[in-house]
Amino acid sequence: MGCDTFVALSEATRDGVAVFAKNSDRPPRECQRIVQIPRQQHEPGALLRCQYLTLPQVEETAAMVGSQPWWLWGFEHGVNEHGVAIGNETVFAREALGPSGLLGMDLVRLGLERARTADEALEVMTALLERYGQGGSGHVHMEWPYHNAFLIADSVQAWILETSARHWVAKRVREVGHISNGLSLGADWERGAADVTAFAVAQGWWPPTAGPVDFTAAYADCAGVPANLCAARQRRGAALLAARRGALTPGALRAVLRDHHDDGAIRRPRAFDDEHFFTLCMHGDPLDNTTASMVASLRPDGRPAAIWVSLGSPCLGAFLPMYLAGQVPSILAAGGAEPDPASPWWRTRTLLERVQDDLPHWTPLLRERFDALEVQLEREAAAIEAEVAATPAQAFRRLTAFMEQAVERWLGVLDGVLADVPPR
Numbered sequence: 001m002g003c004d005t006f007v008a009l010s011e012a013t014r015d016g017v018a019v020f021a022k023n024s025d026r027p028p029r030e031c032q033r034i035v036q037i038p039r040q041q042h043e044p045g046a047l048l049r050c051q052y053l054t055l056p057q058v059e060e061t062a063a064m065v066g067s068q069p070w071w072l073w074g075f076e077h078g079v080n081e082h083g084v085a086i087g088n089e090t091v092f093a094r095e096a097l098g099p100s101g102l103l104g105m106d107l108v109r110l111g112l113e114r115a116r117t118a119d120e121a122l123e124v125m126t127a128l129l130e131r132y133g134q135g136g137s138g139h140v141h142m143e144w145p146y147h148n149a150f151l152i153a154d155s156v157q158a159w160i161l162e163t164s165a166r167h168w169v170a171k172r173v174r175e176v177g178h179i180s181n182g183l184s185l186g187a188d189w190e191r192g193a194a195d196v197t198a199f200a201v202a203q204g205w206w207p208p209t210a211g212p213v214d215f216t217a218a219y220a221d222c223a224g225v226p227a228n229l230c231a232a233r234q235r236r237g238a239a240l241l242a243a244r245r246g247a248l249t250p251g252a253l254r255a256v257l258r259d260h261h262d263d264g265a266i267r268r269p270r271a272f273d274d275e276h277f278f279t280l281c282m283h284g285d286p287l288d289n290t291t292a293s294m295v296a297s298l299r300p301d302g303r304p305a306a307i308w309v310s311l312g313s314p315c316l317g318a319f320l321p322m323y324l325a326g327q328v329p330s331i332l333a334a335g336g337a338e339p340d341p342a343s344p345w346w347r348t349r350t351l352l353e354r355v356q357d358d359l360p361h362w363t364p365l366l367r368e369r370f371d372a373l374e375v376q377l378e379r380e381a382a383a384i385e386a387e388v389a390a391t392p393a394q395a396f397r398r399l400t401a402f403m404e405q406a407v408e409r410w411l412g413v414l415d416g417v418l419a420d421v422p423p424r
Contacts, residue, residue, distance in 0.1 A: 002023075002090070002181060002229075002282045002284065002288040003022065003023060003024055003025045003087070003088070003089040003180070004022070004025075004089075004178065004179070004180050004237055004280050005020075005023075005077070005087040005088075005089060005150075005151040005179050006020070006021040006022070006151075006176070006177070006178045006241065006253060006256060007019070007021075007151055007153045007158045007173055007176065007178075008175070008248040008253065009153075009156070009158060009173065009174075009175055009176070010155070010156070010300075011175055011246075012175040012176045012241075012245045012246060012248055013248045013249065014246070014248060014249050017155070017297050017300075017305070018153060018154070018155050018156070018158075018297070018300075019249070019250055019253050019295065019296070019297055019298070020079070020085035020087075020151075020153045020158075020294075020295070020296045020298060021254070021256065021294065021295040022076070022087035022293065022294050023257050023280060023290045023292075023293050023314065024067055024076035024077060024087075024291055024293065025282040025284075025288045025289065025291070026069060026076070026288065026289070026291045026292075027139060027140075027141070027288070027289075027291075028285045028286060028288070028289040028291070029349065030069050030070070030140070030291060031069070031291075031335035031336060031337070031343060031345045031346060031349075032067050032068060032069050032070070032076065032291050032292035032311065032335075032345055033067070033068050033069075033332065033335055034066075034067060034068075034292075034309050034322065034328060034332035035065070035066055035067075035068045035075075035333050036063075036064070036065050036324070036328040036333075037064050037065075037066075037113075038063050039060065039061065039062055039063040039081065040060070040061045041060055042057045042058065042059060042060065042061065044059075049073070050102060050103070050106040050110070051072060051073045051074060051102075051103050051105070051106055051136060052099075052100045052101065052103070052135070052136040053100065053101065053102060053106075053132055055110075055132070058113075058114055061113040061114065062080040062081050062082060062112065062113055062114070062115075062116075063080065063081040063324055064078050064079060064080040064081065064112045064113065064324070065078060065079055065324055065328060066078025066079075066108070066109065066112065067292040067294060067309065068105075069105070069140075069291075070335055070336045070337060071140045072103070073105075073106065073109065074103055074106040074107070074108055075105055075109045075112065076088065076105060076108065076292060077108065077292075078108060078109070078112050079296045079298075079324070080115070080324075081324050082115070082116040082117070082154070083154050083155050083298045083299065083300075083302075084111070084112060084115050084116070084117065084118055084120075084121050084152070084153070084154050085153045085154070085296050085298060086111050086112055086150060086151070086152050086153075087150065087151055088104035088105065088107065088108050088148045088149065088150050089148060089149045089150070089179050089180060089181055090138070090146045090147070090181055091146075091147050091148060091162060091163070091181060091182060091183050091220075092146070092147065092181075092182070092183075092220065092221050092222050092225050093147040093163070093164035093165070093183065093219045093220060093221055094203075094219055094220070094221040095147075095164045095165035095167070095219070096165075097134055097145035097147070097165060098133075098135040098136075098145065099135060099136060099137070099145070100135050100136050101132060101133040101135025101136050101145070102128060102129065102132050102133065102136075103134070103136055103138050104134070104138065104146070104148030104150070105138070107125045107128065107150065108150070110124065110125065110128060111124050111125045111150075111152065117154050117157075118152045118153050118157050118159055119159070121152045122152055122159045122161060122170055122191070125152070126161070126170070126193070129166060129168055130166050130168075130193060133165055133166045134146075134147060134148065134163065134165055140337075147163050147164050147165065148163055149161065149162040149163065149179050149183065149184075150163075150179075151177060151178075151179050153298060154298055155298040155299060155300035156300060157173070158172070158173035159171070159172055160173060160177055160179055160185065162179075162183050162184070162185050162215060164215075164219040167192075167193045167195070167196045167199060168193050168196065169185050169189035169191070169192040169193070169196055169213075169215045170185075170189060170191045170192065171185050171189050171190050171191075172190055175245065176241040176242070176245060176248075178234065178237040178238055178241060180230040180233045180234045180237065181230040181233075182216075182220065182222070182230045182234065183216040183219060183220040184234070185215045186215065186216055187211065187213065187214040187215075189212070192212075192215075196213055196215070197211075197212055197213040200218040200219065205219065206218040226272075226278070228273065228274070228275050228277055228278060230278065231275075232261070232275050232276055233278060233279065233280055236259065236261060236279075236280060237256070237280060240256045240259065241256070250295050250296075250297055250306070250308060250378075253295045254308065254314070254319050254374075256280065257280065257281060257295065257314045258280075258281050258314045259279065259280040259281055260279040260280070260281055260315070263360075265281075265315045265363055265367055266315075266359060266363045266364065267279065267283050267359040267360075267363065268360055281313060281314055281315045283313070283356070283359075285356070289313065289352075290312075290314060291312065291313075291345075292310065292311055292312070293309070293310040293314040293319070294307065294308065294310070295307075295319060296308065303385065303389045304323050304385045304388055304389065304395060305323075305385065306321035306322065306323065306385070307321070307322045307323065307324070308320065308321055308322070309332070311332070311344055311345045311348050312345060312348025312349060312351070312352060313348070315359075315363060315367075316348070316351060316352055316355065316362075316363065316366055316370075317348055317351075317370055317414070318370040318371075318373050318374045318410050320377065320403075320406050320407060320410055321377055321378075321381040321402070321406060322403055323402075323403065325388070325395045326395070326397075326398075326399030326400035326403055327396070327400045327403070329403055329404050329407045331344060331411075332344060332407065344407075344411060344414075347411075347414055347415070347418065348414065351366075351417060351418055351421065354418075354421045354422070354423060354424055355421060357424070362421070366417060369413055369416075370413065373409060373410060377406055377409075380402070381402075384399065384402050
């Protein structure tokens with residue numbers, strides 16, 4: 001039900017490099033995996049099986065790194081070799097969805113596989129959306145098709161795309177952007193489905209003489225959705241971006257993804273109907289929890305840039321630097337439906353279960369350990385990125401070794417923490 005996605009374009013960042021960030025909020029015990037897919041060539045006439053539909057394949061698909069719920073074909077968020085980043089959100093709209101169609105996660109992966117720019121990804125995704133529609137459950141244990149919003153970015157531009165079934169509108173991001181779990185685009189959208197206004201008029205959702213449709217006013221349907229689900233998160237996200245506009249960094253976006261309103265990384269108990277119960281770093285068990293996160297620098301010059309990934313709750317862990325120019329450690333892709341001590345994701349879930357009843361006590365202690373690792377990794381990442389930019393022939397070997405060492409050190413810290421935190 002949750003998710004928050006952010007982008008800060010180059011003019012809003014300290015270093016002049018665009019930064020993309022997302023929290024994936026999913027069922028609390030649904031394992032996510034970090035998956036690397038190479039560039040691939042496909043035979044003419046080849047077919048592609050998504051989650052519920054089979055589509056014609058394209059001639060070539062791009063390399064990418066993404067975060068994937070264990071049972072899905074698609075991605076919650078990811079970055080491709082061309083520096084395009086995409087993330088999706090559940091949104092609530094009036095049109096009914098059926099048991100078969102494209103999932104939002106399908107569209108994220110399809111956009112990453114088939115686009116070299118954010119603008120091209122928008123075209124790819126909306127063409128597929130109009131042709132095949134949305135549908136099918138996005139949850140393994142319940143039948144719940146849902147509509148989606150997307151944030152699509154590259155090094156120079158970004159788009160917010162919001163949908164209802166096969167209808168859609170899109171607006172270009174100016175400097176910073178944030179989407180959450182409610183439709184947000186009004187009548188100021190810049191691109192849209194050809195019949196997006198006419199359909200709303202025909203349904204009686206929009207006056208025939210009122211001009212281009214206000215997408216949110218006409219299409220949104222929040223019946224049965226908690227009133228406090230996303231409004232406070234939208235305000236909080238916008239405020240955090242505005243406060244550091246012009247000085248935003250990957251580290252600043254990592255802090256945003258760990259946010260719980262006034263207490264920052266510390267989640268304090270709140271009543272379910274409290275305006276701030278749902279936070280950017282989601283702790284809504286049994287409804288939703290943040291189960292994976294990503295912060296990516298989108299460089300315009302092709303130099304290696306870290307895709308920082310986190311498994312589990314980001315407030316209780318560390319972001320690790322990953323690179324498409326190397327081999328992402330395969331252990332990050334381990335994990336399935338059932339608890340597995342060999343899976344890094346399931347180890348992060350074990351930690352959350354041990355500390356979640358007293359987060360104000362445990363979070364500062366855990367952050368001290370994980371922050372020390374993250375600061376060290378950030379310093380080392382900057383050095384190795386400069387090194388491989390100067391000696392590109394060494395990039396694959398050096399980046400692969402660095403990623404392996406980073407994961408090994410993180411698991412060492414995580415296992416040390418688990419040894420110190422008693423089971424409940």
